Amino acid sequence: MGSLIPIGGGGDAEIKGRLNAAFNDTNLPILRGIVANENIFDRRHHLHRIAYRLGTYPTKTYPGDNAKGKWFFFLKKIVKDAAHNGVSTTDSIKAVLSYALNNYGVKRVVFDAIQGTDPNADHYVYPDNPVSNAGIAGLVDTTGTLTVTLICPAPLPNTTASTPNQNADLDRDENGNIIEKPPIKIFAPENLSPPILLKSTRQPKGKTKPTKPRKKAKKAKKAKKAKKAKKAKKAKKAKKAKKK
Secondary structure, three states: OOOOOOOOOOHHHHHHHHEEEEEOOOHHHHHHHHHHHHHOOOOOOOOOHHHHHHOOOOOEEEEEEEEHHHHHHHHHHHHOOEEEEEEEHHHHHHHHHHHHHHHHOOOOEEEEEEOOOOOOOOOOOOOOOOOOOOHHHHEOOOOEEEEEEEEEOOOOOOOOOOOOOOOOOOEEEOOOOOOOOOOOOOHHHHHHHOEEOOOOOOOOOOOOOOOOOHHHHHHHHHHHHHHHHHHHHHHHHHHHHHHH
């Protein structure tokens, strides 16, 4: 048995962090632009493939736990086959995320998972695998946060699936034609991770900018140098005129 789902530490927390980052205030408008060109949440797109394209999967190494493989198996098989209240859990997840992208009152999506009381039940979206706009609207609070809570019967079994890539396991239509449009990789996992801060500035590594005092000092130094050069040029000119 693995610890993956319900959300805890390790790979669980990493997945939750990536999902929350992909659908945060900054990235939600980007996804709206993507979906306007390609509806990645329609019936022909698969959750494991969507997760790969969004970069919402674990990449860290966890001793004795293939978190990435288990996550893709979960999306490719367990959730795909799950149903609750007569509704497919996959359809509910897609309906909720489509609602978030089509309703501008939604500012961000936050993901969570809790363990249910029935170990024999399927995974489902709280409260009852909603698919209608009316049912999904109740998941949005007054700040514009839509919370997706997955009810899980138990942690995942130690079964894995391979990681999708840019050239294989692509989403296709009924005739076998590839329906994915660029960009195939919408986000990379590393771009959905918290930035590493420099100890000296507490700013993201590689993205630090000079502070205002340093800018002023640099500007003053440059002005002083220019003034000195101008003075020297003037003195040189006066000396030349004197010789004549």
